[in-house]
Amino acid sequence: MFAHIFKFEVRRWFRSIAMYVYILVLFLVAFFTGLLIAGTWPGVSVNFGGEKIFANSPAIIDAMFAGINNYVGLIIIVAVIGNSVLKDFTANTSSLIFTTPVSKFNYLFGRFFASLFIVLIILAATGLGLMAAYATPWVSADRMEAFHLSYYITTYWQTVIPNALLDGAIFFAVSLIARDIFVIWLSLIVFFIAIGVSNSYFSSLEHETLSALIDPLGAHAKRALAKYWTTYQKNHFTYPMTGLFLMNRLLWMGISFIILGIGYSFFSFTATARRLFGSKVRLRESSVPVFKRSDLNMDALPKVKPVFSTGIYLKNLWGLSVNECRALLRNTYFRIILLFGMLLLFLVSIQLGKLYDTATYPVTYMVAEYFEGTFHIIIVVITFMFSGELVWKARDFRMSNILDALPVPNWVFYLSKLVGLMFMQVILLLLVMICGMIVQAFMGYTNFEPGVYLGFLFGFKLLDLWYLAVLAVLVQTLVSNKYVGYFILAIFYLWNSTFALLVLKHNLFIYMSDPGVEYSDMNGFGHAGYPYLVFKVYWGVLALCFAGLSSLLWARGSETGLKRRWRNARLKEMRGGWVVIVTALMFFIGCGAYVYYNTMVLNKDLSDFQQEELQAKYEQLYKKYQHAPQPKITSVKLNVDIYPRERNLYASGTLVLKNKTSQPIDSIHVLLNDDAKLREAKFSTGLRHTYYDSVVGYRIYTLAQALQPGDSLQFSFKTDLTSKGFKENFTGLGAPIYNGTFVNNTSFVPSIGYNRNIEIADNNKRKKHGLGYRPTENPITDTQAYQVNELASDADFIDFDATVSTVPDQIAIAPGYLQKEWTTNGRHYFHYKMDSPILNFYSFLSARYKVKKEMWHDVSLEIYYQEGHEYNLERMFQGMKKALDYYSVNFSPYQHRQVRILEFPRYSTFAQSFPNTIPFSEGIGFIAKVDDSSKEDINYPLYITAHEVAHQWWAHQVIGADVEGSVILVETMAQYGAIMVMQKDYTPEKLHKFLHYEMDRYLSARSNEGEKEKPLAYIDQAQSYIRYEKGGIEMYALSHYIGEDSLNHALQRFLKQYAFKGAPYPTSLDLIRYIKQVTPDSMQYFVKDVFENITLYNNKLSDAAVTETPGGQYTINFSVASQKLYADSSGYEKAVPSNDYIEVGVYNEKRKLIGLQRYKLPGGTSRLSIVVAEKPAKIVVDPNLLLIDKDLNDNEKRLTVSAPHAKK
Amino acid sequence: MLQVKNLSKTYPNGVQALKDVSLNIGNGMFGLLGPNGAGKSTLMRTIATLQDADSGSITFDGIDVMKQKHELRKVLGYLPQEFGVYPKVTAEEMLHYIARLKGIDNARERKELVNALLKQVNLINHKNKFLGGYSGGMKQRFGIAQALIGNPKLIIVDEPTAGLDPAERLRFNNLLSEIGENIVVILSTHIVDDVSELCNDMAIIASGQVVQCGNPEALVADMRDRIWSKRIKKDEVAAYQQQYNVILSKLSAGDVVIHVLSDQDPGSGFAAERVSLEDIYFSNIA
Secondary structure, eight states: OHHHHHHHHHHHHHHOHHHHHHHHHHHHHHHHHHHHHTTOSTTOOOOSSOTTSOTTSHHHHHHHHHHHHHHHHHHHHHHHHTTTTHHHHHTTOHHHHHTSSOOHHHHHHHHHHHHHHHHHHHHHHHHHHHHHHHHSTTSOGGGOOOOOHHHHHHHIIIIIHHHHHHHHHHHHHHHHHHOOHHHHHHHHHHHHHHHHHHHHHTOSGGGHHHHHHHOTTSHHHHHHHHTTOOHHHHHHOOOOSOHHHHHHHHHHHHHHHHHHHHHHHHOOOOOSOOOSSOOOOOOOOOOOOOOOOOOOOGGGSOOOOOOOSHHHHHHHHHHHHHHHHHHHHHOHHHHHHHHHHHHHHHHHGGGTTOBTTBOBOOOHHHHHHHHHHHHHHHHHHHHHHHHHHHHHHHHHTTOHHHHTTSSOOHHHHHHHHHHHHHHHHHHHHHHHHHHHHHHHHHTTOOOOOHHHHIIIIIIIIHHHHHHHHHHHHHHHHHSSSHHHHHHHHHHHHHIIIIIHHHHHOSGGGSTTOOSOOOOBTTTBTGGGHHHHHHHHHHHHHHHHHHHHHHHHTOOOSSOOOHHHHHHHHTSGGGHHHHHHHHHHHHHHHHHHHHHHIIIIIISOOOOHHHHHHHHHHHHHHHGGGTTSOOOEEEEEEEEEEEETTTTEEEEEEEEEEEOOSSSOEEEEEEEOOTTSEEEEEEETTOEEEEEEETTTTEEEEEEEEEEOTTOEEEEEEEEEEOOOSOOSSOOOSSSOOSSOEEEEGGGTSOEESOOGGGSOOOHHHHHHTTOOOOOSSOOTTOGGGGGSBSSOTTEEEEEEEEEEEEOTTSEEEOSSEEEEEEEETTEEEEEEEOSSOEESOOEEEEEOOEEEEEEETTEEEEEEEOTTOOTTHHHHHHHHHHHHHHHHHHTOOOSOSEEEEEEEOTTSOOBOOBTTEEEEEIIIIITBOOOTTOSSOOOHHHHHHHHHHHTTTBTTTBOOBSSTTTHIIIIIHHHHHHHHHHHHHSOHHHHHHHHHHHHHHHHHHHTTOSSOOOOGGGOOTTOHIIIIIIHHHHHHHHHHHTOHHHHHHHHHHHHHHHTTOOSSOOOHHHHHHHHHHHSOGGGHHHHHHHHHSEEEEOOEEEEEEEEEOTTSOEEEEEEEEEOEEEEOTTSOEEEEOOEEEEEEEEEOTTSOEEEEEEEEEESEEEEEEEEESSOOOEEEESTTOOSOBSOOGGGEEEOOBOOOOOOO | OEEEEEEEEEOTTSOEEEEEEEEEEOSEEEEEEOOTTSSHHHHHHHHTTSSOOSEEEEEETTEETTTOHHHHHHTEEEEOSSOOOOTTOBHHHHHHHHHHHTTOOOHHHHHHHHHHHHHHTTOGGGTTSBGGGOOHHHHHHHHHHHHHTTOOSEEEEESTTTTOOHHHHHHHHHHHHTSOSSSEEEEEESOHHHHHHHOSEEEEEETTEEEEEEOHHHHHHHTTTOEEEEEEOGGGHHHHHHHSOEEEEEEETTEEEEEEEOSSOOOTTOEEOOOOHHHHHHHHHO
């Protein structure tokens, strides 16, 4: 019987068109994704885990095959399995089937496994789609390796089958219990929410194991498994079915069967579709057939005069809309959605704005953005679902027979549905707002700013949702079945929100798109408003066309074929609709032209590919001048006028250029940022000839007389950095903004000479543009490059003087000391002058600042901040003071008399150190909410401040040559400084937590390395995971192993040698030399491992036992297995013989260190023992995280004291 | 009043539902009689603007129905063959809703009208009950109430008694019989009694064609003395069908009574039968 039901069902599916449609959809989605990943479109690069990971590597095949099936596939699973029993109710075949002698078991499981079987066939299409994509000739060969069927098969059985079983079981059970298609789809949303919440909940490092287990789809388990895998491993290994992954799979297989069992036990052969809510009461009348004259008397009916006019129709529209809205509010499912939505928002609020697991204040924009972002997809799904419900309601309830014959124009019916849907979206956004405020209040934050909520949610987000509603109703109007409509909408949304931008490349072609908006407490919605509005009008008029079309083609009557409807739409009485459509289309074209003019003519928004094309041209044409002798800037004097309102900046200035070479220089090469315009260029020597390549932006000025070695000339210029119209995408910084301007010299001050940094650095991209291989950085052996520092190739140290002006209510800031401040002609002027030489790297800021000042000895500490952002000023002052304390004693004296921190809008989230000036994003620290009493919270405002202050030494005192590895003189050393400051401020646990995070980031990032990992001494600028994360850990380890004082002594000497010296600049090798000088012979190996090798350890505490000695002490006997590995640049790791110093620490119950011993351990297992005076609770190998170790979990063991020796 | 001219309609699946149908329908109750699938509902829905014909025209009071749908809807009262109701909506609410859509904007007028209608169709006691719980007869009475809203000049009642029990049907037909003489009422049905009870004019439609048309009594009079009946055994039916023009055979206490159409007495035990509309109907569709 089972087999019979199974076969019947399978055969039925094979005959159904739906199955082939599902297969086609998955195939196409996968095919398209495959093409994208495999680099079919040269301008489109989609990377998953580094460019070196092949498109058909096991890692990517798994991610795509499983990923597409987890989302698009899941919808199909629900459609197939969720409906497999339900269809007997909806098609009313249930009474036929349930009266046959088939057993419940055979019936249910026959159906279930047949549909699961079908689902598994359908889901395989995703794999085939990928295979097909990779087999096309369009894919880029360097993204491909050889075809391995086994990769697909592995993913299929490891992930696709178990997940389909689980999803199927869940939705099968739901269908058995609820017997209502709507509930099934609702449960799908709940399922997505549950996964999303658990993901965000357990994303932190501590919960890694838990999250790996509880992720029903297994993705987290795989991630945990392969987190630190190297490129080589990702390219060649499928996930082994071991450990957490195996446990996860077994766990969820078990749960699948339990869920099936629950569904089974709930089901009985009662032959009605159950509604979860509400039951019917049947009315009966007496049924004796007796003639009784009817009371109907047409003449006695009140006389009424029906009126038909536009006014009445509008009134009817209002009435119908109110009805729709009321019906919605009464809808039980909608109420459930609201409830779940609230639950979701409260749950995710835990993760609000966390950095290093440390919370931020729930400022309104952040809550609004985060909540809306989280909730957006749910609003979209609900919009789609209710679009079908509303449009099909009359037909589903067979009310259309009556309603369609009523004297109501189509547009009234249509608009009432649309209004209902839009109203629903408003309610959902209100929910976001209310939940946001509740969460804020709950977190003790009471500055609610309803204006920001309203502006963001109802000003910026609502329109999109409305346009989506219009589209959804159009689709539902046109299709002949609402499920087809849902499907089309889902596919559309997938396309529009992911692929469209990659392929169509311009917001003009992506429905509902806009340049984006980012709220900043400093700049509000800033200049995002107008372009946003233009885009919204543009899409709005298109939506109006859709609305007109929907209304014209509104399904009415019993024949709803599109051809019939089209014929009816052309009736004379429908003329109004066409007028609307044509007018809207005209506006659409007009708006489109306006957008085009702004984004493509006024602002040439180049695609990445076009931009690279220019860079390639630049290199091809002018590389020959790279070593042409050029003078260097020695002095900069600027006048900068900032117009925040107009978003313009006008600059004029004089650069003193000195010929520091030994040859005469007859021509000067000048580069300027593409967005800036050079209005005037004058040379004190006079000019003979001017060359200007306007395409690439390269200028060559031939001097009237050559500049002799040692001589100087003055180069005066005027440049404009103006904003015209708007760009396709919202750009925050880079040009003046209303409040919070932050621009640096590269954006409007000309630079001298060919600049290697403008070339395309990425070698994959170079290849696409026909350029040869180029090492990312100059090799460390390139002594010619020692003449240039890595920050600015056209200057050594310069004198600096700037007069900045802005609007009266703003403060403008540049490096240097304020000489004079005055107001003339409604402009607020500031004159800054630097009294010591600085690097050619400076910034200008202007905002309505509040200022707070403190003193550290004779140094003025100043913070310029946005009113309301006072939360962490004290921490920043502490950071500055502690940093100055430490650095001025341990490195060298501070060169300035001032440190200024300046807040800038959150469009970028970084802090950056300019001479005595530190711009600091509002997004990373100003609103941090650090709970000092918490064991977990990391005081990152202090950390970031300390890091940036350290740059006043490590960048602004000493800067490396423009070669590989130099960046460690800047970033790694600043990180070291910050860690040293933190060490003084933090408890050891917090410092360890910080280091653990850094180690995790380093290990994760190195597994995504696109080029090749280099040892610390030779890293590229771009390898931030090495320069910050690894560098910090290694320097900290060095301070432990060779002593903080010794290390600092080396740094002092290094600074003394190189600070403010100009060319030739030092390299990382110089630093290492100084460090080696203070390193004892026994630790030289370590210095070498840190800087010259990629060194990893695999340490493990294999066993440990503790015994109490008669003297009241405790002896711990334990074994440590140690292994040292060297990795090569491709990530291949090789164990090497070792005999290294490794620490072992013992902690008591209160997590206090009670014993620390340093051992010199050979590779392999060593038996050791340690004696401590207190009762130990935990023993840890390398407790200070000095060695990079991929698995820290096996480094520790809890201890239980065995019974003491019996005393005699 | 209502003129249907040369109406033809073929569905996409090839079924020809209407073949060159022409009808002139005046005020009063017009019965459209025909078996299931004859094209009655197609014709009714076409008149009610819910679908289009392939060719031909319908005019009502100067309104070209197929081109001026909205105009027709203003004067139409339509009770479809089957209709559903929204859950959790009461009869009163629904009537208000429809009255409003039918252009009765004045709230007081609307309230009076709805109340009067509810009273007259005998639903006043159930007006606050959800429509979903109504019995078949109640639902049809609600249906006629909604069709009567807004002084319709054309009322279309499509198979209203199908599925009603005898008591409900009787009550419903009582109701129909009171609908005025001054408007056009079209009643489609496959139950001969409905027409004989209610209509003063009728057409019989079979396989999409009008096969008879006229006053029911006149049609009966035309057939006088031409119907003969006989009680026979079940196994004799086939033989009789070969020999005579059998238009009707029905069971009667285990035997079969056959009616044959014949201008002369067929003899052999046949007796003259009083002509009923049923005979007309079956003689036309047989």
